[in-house]
């Protein structure tokens with residue numbers, strides 16, 4: 464069976480057909496998949512009824528996996544590489560996470576390189592996920608704007624997400640102080656520049672007052688998710704989507720009834736070290 468690559472949208476994404484992830488994928492097919500991933504940023508594999516072991520096994524072909532040590536309550540108790548993504552209660556509360564555009568773990572000094580998300584239970588309607596191409600977001604800025612932002616550092620704070628509002632996060636913040644990340648990241652494999660700010664986590668720009676930084680960031684947030692840079696995925700059970708966090712953002716749409724079950728499983732590829740700790744937003 465030959466691998467087939469079918470684009471999902473003009474701006475981002477491709478479906479990989481003709482591959483069975485329950486079996487070991489040949490080295491030649493892995494190379495084709497890796498090249499398609501570099502070209503299209505997110506990959507969709509349909510009809511993959513995988514065990515946790517098979518999901519982990521396939522993910523490892525791309526690199527080292529996170530065992531989610533930073534969030535032990537949320538990972539699978541037996542398979543630490545598996546992170547259930549669910550709206551069911553964990554730790555006494557529902558976890559409506561990812562409802563704003565973001566790139567996984569941008570608030571840490573080792574942002575996730577990539578994530579592979581497998582769908583097991585979907586709501587009868589809604590529960591879609593959107594993706595945005597951050598190379599295109601950068602490429603379509605004016606040369607002057609590129610010059611202005613090329614050397615800036617954005618401040619990322621995990622405690623400002625909407626999902627965290629109303630909780631006392633002073634302890635979380637002490638353990639996870641805000642970090643500075645480049646506003647423009649160079650992808651280590653493609654050498655291309657990608658915008659790296661997100662409405663969920665980016666609160667300021669190093670060396671600028673909030674009044675100065677806010678309008679720039681708000682413009683970049685709006686610009687980076689223009690419809691022509693995006694793909695909206697309507698999940699089917701046993702879909703798996705792999706995305707590259709270094710050049711794509713994603714958003715779990717809040718378009719379904721939170722009381723009906725939705726369950727997906729994620730593996731996370733460890734990324735390169737990036738950024739530094741900042742003490743306050745006024746840095």
Ligand SMILES: [Fe+2]
Nearest residue numbers: 561566567713
């Ligand atoms: Fe996410």
